[in-house]
Amino acid sequence: MENKLNxxxxxxxxxxxxxxxxxxxxxxxxxxxxxxYRYAYYFLKDAHQAQDALHEIYILIWRSxxxxxxxxxxxxxxxxxxxxxxxxxxxxxxxxxxxxxxxNEDTEFLLNLTDQNDCFQEIWDKDFQERLERYLSxxxxxxxQAFLLRYDNNLKLDEIADFLNVSLSTVKRxxxxxxxxxxKKFASS
Numbered sequence: 001m002e003n004k005l006n007x008x009x010x011x012x013x014x015x016x017x018x019x020x021x022x023x024x025x026x027x028x029x030x031x032x033x034x035x036x037y038r039y040a041y042y043f044l045k046d047a048h049q050a051q052d053a054l055h056e057i058y059i060l061i062w063r064s065x066x067x068x069x070x071x072x073x074x075x076x077x078x079x080x081x082x083x084x085x086x087x088x089x090x091x092x093x094x095x096x097x098x099x100x101x102x103x104n105e106d107t108e109f110l111l112n113l114t115d116q117n118d119c120f121q122e123i124w125d126k127d128f129q130e131r132l133e134r135y136l137s138x139x140x141x142x143x144x145q146a147f148l149l150r151y152d153n154n155l156k157l158d159e160i161a162d163f164l165n166v167s168l169s170t171v172k173r174x175x176x177x178x179x180x181x182x183x184k185k186f187a188s189s
Contacts, residue, residue, distance in 0.1 A: 011074055017062070025062060028061075044090060076155075076162050
């Protein structure tokens with residue numbers, strides 16, 4: 001399925017899921033798994049936590065589909081659930097003491113370079129991605145969310161406003177603030 005948001009498709013799935021159609025839920029799962037996993041992984045920065053969060057997200061969707069007010073808002077509603085579940089997971093992980101040995105990502109990364117044609121591009125991409133993630137984490141939560149929903153998830157401005165439950169002008173200001181901040185950070189580094 002295309003990465004592009006298809007409101008009618010999700011609205012039809014929502015209607016069928018409300019009727020407890022497990023085939024529709026399975027179809028929804030396969031249609032959204034990659035996108036929601038990327039979102040959870042980016043948010044939590046841990047593959048195991050992202051998997052656990054996804055499990056929780058899909059359970060909540062199945063259990064609370066009856067609270068969805070309008071089928072056309074199904075996907076933004078799902079994204080809101082994902083956001084809240086990821087916030088909960090992040091909060092829980094921050095309060096727990098982490099006694100695991102840190103993974104040496106550099107070693108793992110270098111081991112993966114041997115079979116790649118353009119390892120320098122891979123290094124550039126990884127460095128850029130790490131800096132982008134660091135700079136985004138410095139932004140206020142709502143600004144970061146608006147930016148990610150726009151550029152990482154390809155949502156329209158009005159969809160972002162619905163998702164975040166804010167005005168369209170607030171979304172525009174948040175995205176502009178994030179873009180200016182990122183331009184300034186990348187220009188100085």
